Amino acid sequence: xxxxxxxxxxxxxxxxxxxxxxxxxxxAARHRPALVASAQHAAVGIFVLLAVAMLLLVYAFLTFDFxxxxxxxxxxxxxxxxxxxxxxWGALEGSLVLWTWMLAGYTLLVVAFYRWRQREAYPWVLxxxxxxxxxxxxxxxxPASPFQRLDPIPVDGxxxxxxxxxxxxxxxxxxxxxxxxxFTVPFAFAMAGLIRGRLDEAWITVTRRWxxxxxxxxxxxxxxxxxxxxxxLGWGGYWAWDPVENAAFMPWLTATxxxxxxxxxxxxxxxxxxxxxxxxxxxxxxxxGTFLTRSGIxxxxxxxxxxxxxxxxxxxxxxxxxxxxSLLAWRADRLRGQGELDSLISRESVFHLNNFFHVGxxxxxxxxxxxxLLSEAVRGVKVSVGEPFxxxxxxxxFLALIFLMGVGPMIAWRRASWAGLKRNFLWPVAIGAAGxxxxxxxxxxxxxxxxxxxxxxxxxxxMVHDFWRGTRARMRAGRGPVGAMADLALRQNRRYGGFVVxxxxxxxxxxxxxxxxxxxxxxxxxxxxxxIEVGRYQVRFEGLEAEEKSNHFLVTGVFTVANxxxxxxxxxxxxKFYPQEQQPIAHVAYRSGWREDFYLVLGDxxxxxxxxxxxxxxNPLVSWIWLGGVVIxxxxxxxxxxxxxxxx
Amino acid sequence: xxxxxLWIPLSVLPLLGLLAYGFRTDPRAVxxxxxxxxxxxxxxxxxDDGALRLDDLRGKVVVLxxxxxxxxxxxxxxxxxxEEGWRTYQDRGAVIVGIDIQDTEEGARRFIEQFGLTxxxxxxxxxxxxxxxxxxxxxxxxxxxxxxxxxxxxVGAVTAPLLRERLExxxxxxx
Numbered sequence: 014x015x016x017x018x019x020x021x022x023x024x025x026x027x028x029x030x031x032x033x034x035x036x037x038x039x040x041a042a043r044h045r046p047a048l049v050a051s052a053q054h055a056a057v058g059i060f061v062l063l064a065v066a067m068l069l070l071v072y073a074f075l076t077f078d079f080x081x082x083x084x085x086x087x088x089x090x091x092x093x094x095x096x097x098x099x100x101x102w103g104a105l106e107g108s109l110v111l112w113t114w115m116l117a118g119y120t121l122l123v124v125a126f127y128r129w130r131q132r133e134a135y136p137w138v139l140x141x142x143x144x145x146x147x148x149x150x151x152x153x154x155x156p157a158s159p160f161q162r163l164d165p166i167p168v169d170g171x172x173x174x175x176x177x178x179x180x181x182x183x184x185x186x187x188x189x190x191x192x193x194x195x196f197t198v199p200f201a202f203a204m205a206g207l208i209r210g211r212l213d214e215a216w217i218t219v220t221r222r223w224x225x226x227x228x229x230x231x232x233x234x235x236x237x238x239x240x241x242x243x244x245x246l247g248w249g250g251y252w253a254w255d256p257v258e259n260a261a262f263m264p265w266l267t268a269t270x271x272x273x274x275x276x277x278x279x280x281x282x283x284x285x286x287x288x289x290x291x292x293x294x295x296x297x298x299x300x301x302g303t304f305l306t307r308s309g310i311x312x313x314x315x316x317x318x319x320x321x322x323x324x325x326x327x328x329x330x331x332x333x334x335x336x337x338x339s340l341l342a343w344r345a346d347r348l349r350g351q352g353e354l355d356s357l358i359s360r361e362s363v364f365h366l367n368n369f370f371h372v373g374x375x376x377x378x379x380x381x382x383x384x385x386l387l388s389e390a391v392r393g394v395k396v397s398v399g400e401p402f403x404x405x406x407x408x409x410x411f412l413a414l415i416f417l418m419g420v421g422p423m424i425a426w427r428r429a430s431w432a433g434l435k436r437n438f439l440w441p442v443a444i445g446a447a448g449x450x451x452x453x454x455x456x457x458x459x460x461x462x463x464x465x466x467x468x469x470x471x472x473x474x475x476m477v478h479d480f481w482r483g484t485r486a487r488m489r490a491g492r493g494p495v496g497a498m499a500d501l502a503l504r505q506n507r508r509y510g511g512f513v514v515x516x517x518x519x520x521x522x523x524x525x526x527x528x529x530x531x532x533x534x535x536x537x538x539x540x541x542x543x544x545i546e547v548g549r550y551q552v553r554f555e556g557l558e559a560e561e562k563s564n565h566f567l568v569t570g571v572f573t574v575a576n577x578x579x580x581x582x583x584x585x586x587x588x589k590f591y592p593q594e595q596q597p598i599a600h601v602a603y604r605s606g607w608r609e610d611f612y613l614v615l616g617d618x619x620x621x622x623x624x625x626x627x628x629x630x631x632n633p634l635v636s637w638i639w640l641g642g643v644v645i646x647x648x649x650x651x652x653x654x655x656x657x658x659x660x661x
Numbered sequence: 662x663x664x665x666x667l668w669i670p671l672s673v674l675p676l677l678g679l680l681a682y683g684f685r686t687d688p689r690a691v692x693x694x695x696x697x698x699x700x701x702x703x704x705x706x707x708x709d710d711g712a713l714r715l716d717d718l719r720g721k722v723v724v725l726x727x728x729x730x731x732x733x734x735x736x737x738x739x740x741x742x743x744e745e746g747w748r749t750y751q752d753r754g755a756v757i758v759g760i761d762i763q764d765t766e767e768g769a770r771r772f773i774e775q776f777g778l779t780x781x782x783x784x785x786x787x788x789x790x791x792x793x794x795x796x797x798x799x800x801x802x803x804x805x806x807x808x809x810x811x812x813x814x815x816v817g818a819v820t821a822p823l824l825r826e827r828l829e830x831x832x833x834x835x836x
Binding site for chain 2: 082085086089163165167168169171172304323324327330331334335338339341342343345383386387390592593594
């Protein structure tokens, strides 16, 4: 009975979404407030119905209702309590419920905030949002119903994908989906502007915080995903340019470009078409990501989900792109930018470059991701595109972007003067160069690493320099140093929030450089009592232990670890054997530090516990990546604070 | 809208076309190096006692199906199809053999009982057979001709039309 109620809730929500789209659009076109109000009620209804559906699905999970196919596929009787709840988004069908529910939540916020404030645009925004929800609800009703029954009813379920039994997997999808769905709101405002033909900067200023928050959630989603990969997958890395990762990374890239280019439009009324294109692209890429990973057209690990879902998504992507781009083409006459580029050495031009690079990386990643398909279509040859391609193309571009990160916020609008450049950049350039030299003298000989270190120091110095000058000016006006700093940061929260986010990105860049360039790894077989040395660590194999867990069998290797100064204690990497998996799942053991992580993975072992293979890695600076995430969080908080003064 | 601007929306068509083409391909259908080769021999200890040697089946068409009782939904979808195929084709010289991998005996027996499977079925306790056949996931199915050569490999649930088509083709070949 419960699954039927859930299915009914989704079906009614679909009907409401279809109705609301029509009512909202009609109300907007004919200026009928009553119709718009009725669409608004539909939006509230959808939110409630989806919440009900979600709770019912959770209930089915908690009560092991294996008559529901989604439950049987994603839990078994051994699945621990918390993971029975998070199994909700453990696969496609439930993820769609969560996704659409978030979208409905965002829609309610739009209703709450903009019903009166954005009277003209609001009905169209509502109609677009409801239309998008209608698509997701259609998918949930026809090709991917979370409440589909299973007959005959199995005695026990298949179990959650063991890789998902991890805290990272509790939060990673939430952030990712909040990011993905968040971009729907600016997209809807952009569409509303295009439909109405009112193409001023209003849609950008209105949606600025939405965009920043969506960007933030997506960034955190990516970072948490990396952290999950690092501590669960047991290969010592956090990013592999896998199609699934690329799918989430591409909208992030275009969103980052968008965040920057809207500033140009706000200030100089340039790049109008470009900004619309970027938001259309970002929104389409969020759909494309889901399509790519769920349609089965690109090889991804172990998914037997074939069906019509891919066709639904492709049709919707086609609809979104053709609709929005046709609107854009139709309105192109009204979209002439007003400003123009005065000089190549100006903030505008740096932001143009920033956008060019971000979009460049996006297309590179897109090309690399769909290339296997292209190759099969054109030449009939199956190929796979891997890390070397992506790294070769993207690393130089990322370094250029870091450089621009130092230049952009400091350089003058319109036309920079030589004196201004000298004032802003002399010290930072000197510090960057000196820093690189110091590292060189300390023995760092890796050119790319030195370049990155120099650039990071340069960028950090520009920000410190700028902040210090601002603080000094306020101190001259009689404020104490702390008061002056706080006052500066809060009054110009957009500027300095952006700075803090940039600092977070620098930390991430340092972490990636350190761990990619200076990682040390050894894989070796050890007899019981034998030791190896990795970097400054000694590892001794003490034996094996085994334990029966609720849904798997865990074998751990016991190792005592010491570094050159003291004994660090025991580390116990293991292997988890799940009956439903061909391959055992790694259980990584690692110790994090500011300087480096020490990371152990258990390989093969002999049954008598006398012999084990172990992979030991020293990964410098990895924790700086996660620290970067914390700093980005702080910066975003500062960015979205209601500004005390309206300025950039 | 001036027609010259039509290129803006139309520019996405090639990409959409490529993605649509993607539906016609299967990235998982990596051609197995075993296709065309002699099937690796094995002896299977059956669930209802007795043993089955692949070599003894020479001259018959063999459908080798790797499955597990926890494999939802694919193995559940194909089990009735395989049983139906066995009943239809056993008199014409086809044998369907089920190999249960990575499973508990209890779960496997319940699965066989649930679907009333009558074709020979046995466990692969050490995973030796599945390693010989390069099995990557369940279900996977191999079609072996009368000469004992692997002629096709199928990943995912076997459907009735697919089974019929393959069996008819292989049965028509002379022994």
